[in-house]
Amino acid sequence: MIHNDLIPLMVGVPLAGAFLNALLGRKLKGVPDLLGILCTMGTLFLGFVMLRLVNAHHVLLFEVGNWPPPIGIAMVVDGLTVFMLLTVNLIAFLVVLYSTNYMSRYTQKWQFYSLFMLMLAGMNGVIVTGDIFNLFVYLEIAAVASYALVAFGTERQELEAAFKYAVMGSLGSMFVLLGVVWMYAHTSTLNMADMAMVLRDGGSGEIVLLASVLFLVGFGLKAALVPFHAWLPDAHPSAPAPISAMLSGVLIKALGVYAICRLFYSVFGITWELSTILLTLGTVSMCVGVLLALKQWDMKRLLAYSSISQVGYIMIGIGIGTPLGILAALFHLFNHSVFKSLLFLGSGAVEYATGTRDLRKMGGLARRMPLTAGTSMAGSMSLAGIPPFAGFWSKLLIVVAAVQAGLYGYAIIAIVASILTLAYVMKMMRYGFLGNLPERLKGIKDVPAMMKLSMSLLALICIAGGLLLLPQVRELFLTDASKTFKAGTELAFRIMSEVR
């Protein structure tokens, strides 16, 4: 374990970028695009630097303002943190590349980039913080920015979706805040590591159980687990395509899945009951999401329901709790971030060119937009779990992990859901990109260069993603992340003994 000064830059860089953007971007035309690209590139680079450091030292610690925890706020970077940081910032960078072209249709580009970078700062803050109240604050930044971004088009339907999202999201945040308050009342500390130590020494009473329920509901709402999912199918399709990609690709994972993992593994300590709850919620999400996705005709809405279902897969992997299950869940989390952002960006490209999201009004787009069709095909195949695309390997690992753990029922359900996934993916491909080109769409052109570049890069990751499982690469990226789960509350012990 070492101290590291780079950690606060993960939050500071996008935050400064957002403020600068508001200051300069209003007048100077090129500034928003440039700042967006520079900031996300910077945080991505920092993520890689931290990956190297974590590989060497396992845990990085930073005490904000030089106050030792639990007095001040600590930032902790371990394998899981760095894994999430890289996933989030990689997607953010590619989405910004795409936005440079896509967002020129909208006025007020600086507002978009400001909100985008604030959302990124919020997510990075949630990921690196080691303080439970600080987690809530940065959760709010990311959430409030995403409410505004969903409403960015300011059409009637978008405002309605944003309002619904804001109400449900605030409710979730309130649950989290109430949980934080009660945990503070019980342990009289806000630092996660210190809290874990207090819980281990002082035993856990009913109040911890109550707070666990509140956290599960609050973060479950953010992760859109069924039955807390009702806002997602409205909010994600209504946002501009780059934002849909961010929301479905990384926001629900950073605020929901990551926070659940961090709290229940590193602070409370996982129990059999909790694993069972996660398994059940995951299975229900997976089934409900896939069944509802099947009957959608709106391309983005279909993808939104698919996100609910795929987060279910991730939760099942985490609920299984064996090293292989965790590894598979994390791998699927990464894959889902990549292919779901790619598909949302693809649907955005289709909307950009044709002006519609309704699958019934499309067809034969592959002839007019070959690159969009090709990249979307790669994303779809990864989503459906066709070998050798990355999604196949992660789903296979989840099923294998379930079988190894003796959970045959879950394995069978996961396979059935995977077949249904293939069905809705085929529907999207068949009606959208294959078949006959309608007369109305004869004159359309493929999208501008930056959008193409961004989608091609994502498609490449979809195809080559399976390589992450090669032993040398796996050691660097996935294994370190899954060690966090194995260490559990032991991490807290190491941090606190380092501090004292």
Add this chain to the structure above:
Amino acid sequence: MRIFLSLVVLAVIAVGIGKTLMEIPFGEDTTNVGGYYIQSGRDDTGAANIVTSVVVGYRAFDTLGEVTVLFVAAVGLGAVLAVGSASGRRRDVEPASLVLYTGCRFLFPLILLFGAYIFIHGHLTPGGGFQGGAIVASAFLLVYLGCRGRRIRHGWSKATESLGGLVFVGLGLLGLTAAGHFFLSNYLPKGTVNHLFSAGIIPIIYVAIGFKVGAELAGVIDDLVEESE
């Protein structure tokens, strides 16, 4: 039937929460972090106001987050409301009476002065950047209510807002460059407690927050007034 069912569910939850909360000991001193703040806050940060020593000292990173939440809300509101109103449109409204008009003009600078006092003395007396900023914004609200037709200039308020945020982040990041210091650490001399120029970077941050919050809330009021006309 549905109402009955929801009442039953609510009752079950209420009993559960009530039972659990009985567990928290009442009236006993269980604080350890809080106790430390009260004992050492003054010496550690040089701020006479202990709340300030926590808000801008120990947990400054949270405050940076809270300032940002407000900024997000203001930018978001601007983005959502900006479309409907064609700016520059000015409706002819009936002017307010002379008494009201003069009263507002008389009070406006006084309220600004009071707000500035509150945020400049945030490290010495109760109050701080958020409170002072809210008072400053109330002065603008008074002008909007009393002297109809008067406007703040948009660019000006937005620039203040972003500058305030940049000063906060910049001061924090500056700590990283100075040797032996950290993000958001108090690297300026602490001075004598109870003096105006004391407590290092805390007053500077609070002044920046005061300007930022004042400009932000005034901007929000302006956005909403524009929308309602």
